[in-house]
Amino acid sequence: MTKRFYIAIFKINARRCWHLHGPKAGIHGWGAYIPIYRLPLSEIAKVWGWSPGQYEGLDVVEKAVASSDEDSVTMAYEAALNAIKRARIEPKKIGAIFFGTESKPYAVKPSATIIGEALGITPYTMASDMEFACRAGSEGLRSLIGMVDSGLIEFGLAIGSDTAQANPGDVLEFTAASGAAAFVIGPSENASAIVEDSVTFVTDTPDFWRRATQPYPLHGEGFTGEPAYFYHIENAVRALLEKTGLKPGDFDYAIFHQPNGKFPVKVGKGLGFTIDQMKDGLVTPMIGNTYNASALMGLAKVLDKARPGEKILLAPFGSGAGSDAYYIRVTDSIEERKALAPSVGDYLDRKVLIDYGMYSKARSIIHVIK
Amino acid sequence: MVVYIEGVGLTKVGRHYGLSIKDLAAQVAFNAIEQVGEPEGIDYLIFSSALAPLQDNQLDIAGYVSSYIGLRGIRALNVEAGEASGLAAISIAKSLLESHQADKVLVIGAEKLTEYVSSKAYKQLQMLYDSDLRSFYNIGFAADAALLMRLYMNTYDVDRETLSYWPALMHSNAKENPYAMLRFAIKPDRVSKSQILADPITLLDAYPIGDGAAAVIVSSKDVVKAPLAKVTAIESSTGLGEIELLDDPLIFDSLLNAYRKLSSIADVSQIDFMEIHDSFTIVAPIILESIGLAERGKAPELIAEGHFSLNGDKPLINPSGGLKARGHPIGATGVYQVAESALQISGEFSGIKVDNARRGLVISLNGLGSNSYVALLEGV
Numbered sequence: 001m002t003k004r005f006y007i008a009i010f011k012i013n014a015r016r017c018w019h020l021h022g023p024k025a026g027i028h029g030w031g032a033y034i035p036i037y038r039l040p041l042s043e044i045a046k047v048w049g050w051s052p053g054q055y056e057g058l059d060v061v062e063k064a065v066a067s068s069d070e071d072s073v074t075m076a077y078e079a080a081l082n083a084i085k086r087a088r089i090e091p092k093k094i095g096a097i098f099f100g101t102e103s104k105p106y107a108v109k110p111s112a113t114i115i116g117e118a119l120g121i122t123p124y125t126m127a128s129d130m131e132f133a134c135r136a137g138s139e140g141l142r143s144l145i146g147m148v149d150s151g152l153i154e155f156g157l158a159i160g161s162d163t164a165q166a167n168p169g170d171v172l173e174f175t176a177a178s179g180a181a182a183f184v185i186g187p188s189e190n191a192s193a194i195v196e197d198s199v200t201f202v203t204d205t206p207d208f209w210r211r212a213t214q215p216y217p218l219h220g221e222g223f224t225g226e227p228a229y230f231y232h233i234e235n236a237v238r239a240l241l242e243k244t245g246l247k248p249g250d251f252d253y254a255i256f257h258q259p260n261g262k263f264p265v266k267v268g269k270g271l272g273f274t275i276d277q278m279k280d281g282l283v284t285p286m287i288g289n290t291y292n293a294s295a296l297m298g299l300a301k302v303l304d305k306a307r308p309g310e311k312i313l314l315a316p317f318g319s320g321a322g323s324d325a326y327y328i329r330v331t332d333s334i335e336e337r338k339a340l341a342p343s344v345g346d347y348l349d350r351k352v353l354i355d356y357g358m359y360s361k362a363r364s365i366i367h368v369i370k
Numbered sequence: 371m372v373v374y375i376e377g378v379g380l381t382k383v384g385r386h387y388g389l390s391i392k393d394l395a396a397q398v399a400f401n402a403i404e405q406v407g408e409p410e411g412i413d414y415l416i417f418s419s420a421l422a423p424l425q426d427n428q429l430d431i432a433g434y435v436s437s438y439i440g441l442r443g444i445r446a447l448n449v450e451a452g453e454a455s456g457l458a459a460i461s462i463a464k465s466l467l468e469s470h471q472a473d474k475v476l477v478i479g480a481e482k483l484t485e486y487v488s489s490k491a492y493k494q495l496q497m498l499y500d501s502d503l504r505s506f507y508n509i510g511f512a513a514d515a516a517l518l519m520r521l522y523m524n525t526y527d528v529d530r531e532t533l534s535y536w537p538a539l540m541h542s543n544a545k546e547n548p549y550a551m552l553r554f555a556i557k558p559d560r561v562s563k564s565q566i567l568a569d570p571i572t573l574l575d576a577y578p579i580g581d582g583a584a585a586v587i588v589s590s591k592d593v594v595k596a597p598l599a600k601v602t603a604i605e606s607s608t609g610l611g612e613i614e615l616l617d618d619p620l621i622f623d624s625l626l627n628a629y630r631k632l633s634s635i636a637d638v639s640q641i642d643f644m645e646i647h648d649s650f651t652i653v654a655p656i657i658l659e660s661i662g663l664a665e666r667g668k669a670p671e672l673i674a675e676g677h678f679s680l681n682g683d684k685p686l687i688n689p690s691g692g693l694k695a696r697g698h699p700i701g702a703t704g705v706y707q708v709a710e711s712a713l714q715i716s717g718e719f720s721g722i723k724v725d726n727a728r729r730g731l732v733i734s735l736n737g738l739g740s741n742s743y744v745a746l747l748e749g750v
Contacts, residue, residue, distance in 0.1 A: 051565045
């Protein structure tokens with residue numbers, strides 16, 4: 001009774017306080033980066049003795065691999081540079097940098113300051129690294145919306161970037177990939193798209209974790225599915241639909257976190273979205289799961305294509321576990337910004353296939369005594 | 371002495387992440403108790419779990435569960451005989467009634483296999499085989515059945531694809547069973563193409579890893595009110611359970627022995643249906659051949675031709691979907707088999723119904739026959 005009572009109150013308040021939606025903020029610039037190397041999943045299967053059936057069901061063909069001279073910080077820099085180019089703002093105007101990753105080069109020492117310094121944003125800025133498995137970058141995005149709307153800062157930079165780790169030979173290795181996505185958040189005026197509303201849904205669900213001194217994460221196999229990924233995304237999206245009064249059919253695009261090619265399509269269909277709404281936001285089938293950049297790169301790819309007035313649903317997910325759901329509306333200002341930086345499609349097309357040996361070298365799987 | 375099955379409780383085999391072994395046990399126990407009307411008169415709890423100390427870090431699970439479900443004060447005992455635990459528990463319950471140590475025994479079979487990652491469960495399942503000869507060498511849980519399957523195929527010149535009709539039949543039966551874990555149909559040609567566990571055994575040749583619980587109330591003639599079925603006889607036998615030690619590994623010696631004992635004390639002709647221990651595809655034909663239901667080397671052909679199925683001649687085998695597709699929560703499985711058989715006989719089974727089912731045979735073994743149990747259930 002209590003639960004139904006609260007839902008009823010929530011519905012009444014949501015309708016009565018229609019004008020209290022938000023807070024709102026604008027996406028001024030967006031950018032992505034995908035390293036050039038691609039490892040076909042068949043290479044992993046060949047080395048570890050997996051049958052093709054083991055990876056074919058994942059709906060992923062190749063995964064993007066960062067080179068020896070790349071890490072989550074260098075990729076974040078590339079993506080953020082593209083986002084700032086599209087935002088057409090002075091980097092110094094950025095008052096907060098939130099860097100979401102689970103593969104930071106330093107356990108202690110912020111990576112956000114390295115990125116901020118390289119981009120010319122420092123010194124009058126907030127800068128911190130966020131941790132929430134794959135949705136840390138999204139937590140940064142949602143925080144910036146509030147900070148911009150409150151007037152604490154004028155612009156902020158949210159980045160999701162990962163060189164995802166996986167224990168060699170574990171099923172996780174098939175999809176753990178590298179990539180970055182970044183967004184310049186600012187006032188609604190002159191923005192390319194406006195984040196009209198957002199919701200976050202988190203619980204203590206240990207589906208995937210890595211202890212501080214461990215090189216690779218552990219996961220609860222099937223437990224990462226229904227009780228984690230599906231439960232949290234479904235609840236976040238339903239709460240957003242309830243809050244905004246929108247229906248799945250009202251959106252032109254729906255983007256979900258993409259641990260593989262199968263899960264986002266399954267969760268989307270379950271929520272009432274069609275494959276037509278989802279196909280433009282899918283990147284994992286081509287490059288694997290870029291963790292913090294996974295859903296955010298899907299958003300970057302959709303913004304590369306979206307027309308003024310179109311509506312986007314975005315739902316990142318992070319293990320441990322939680323999901324955000326955003327309602328984003330595209331504005332007239334988007335068109336003039338699209339060509340100011342390379343698109344996600346440009347990075348998807350730019351690729352060099354490598355074998356497991358080269359991948360091992362690039363990702364330091366081979367131990368070398370120096 | 372004949373004993374009676376009164377109430378039964380079943381839960382769907384699956385990944386019950388949110389429920390502990392005690393929760394699962396309580397659910398099915400309450401369902402069974404509800405059917406008999408009241409808990410009064412239950413004077414013994416026989417629990418059946420093989421992995422509780424390993425998955426749930428719990429010893430004396432029977433003692434803790436009896437208090438947990440509100441039966442503090444009754445006597446309680448856990449029975450462990452590996453995969454045969456469930457039918458061993460029913461057998462102990464029957465002995466308690468026969469010796470007038472109890473009048474009404476609640477038997478609960480419950481097992482969790484998903485408390486940890488599957489690699490840990492696979493390690494634990496190695497323990498079903500002789501540890502000196504198997505787990506000591508880290509030999510996988512499907513290895514013995516794989517060797518047996520290869521030997522069977524070579525000895526009788528049976529094709530791998532012919533054997534694949536068994537898992538397909540089990541999936542088609544389980545589709546109708548609301549308590550089954552794998553409720554989807556598969557075509558026989560998919561079996562050999564699925565992931566290899568231990569060549570020639572593939573994923574679709576093996577039982578799925580799932581949690582489950584089943585309960586039955588076993589009553590003596592003096593106290594029974596509304597029985598679903600009666601357990602006429604249970605027999606069991608130990609065996610070598612090691613294929614390399616047997617003169618004839620293609621017959622389960624302990625099962626043959628137990629079945630002979632049962633035949634000597636009860637009429638085992640005209641069986642309408644059976645629930646058998648098909649942990650791996652190969653185990654099913656060897657069970658059928660061990661008890662003489664098929665000529666040696668011929669069971670796979672009969673299965674492929676449609677015998678033992680809903681459209682074939684009686685007995686119908688594994689209307690539940692068997693271990694293969696209903697699922698195999700190790701210590702709970704035997705209790706599932708007895709509960710399903712009792713419902714089948716009383717006409718209340720919610721899956722595939724056997725026409726005019728009066729007599730059912732339940733077969734349960736551990737590993738490849740270190741222990742074998744056979745039970746005959748009949749209509750009242």
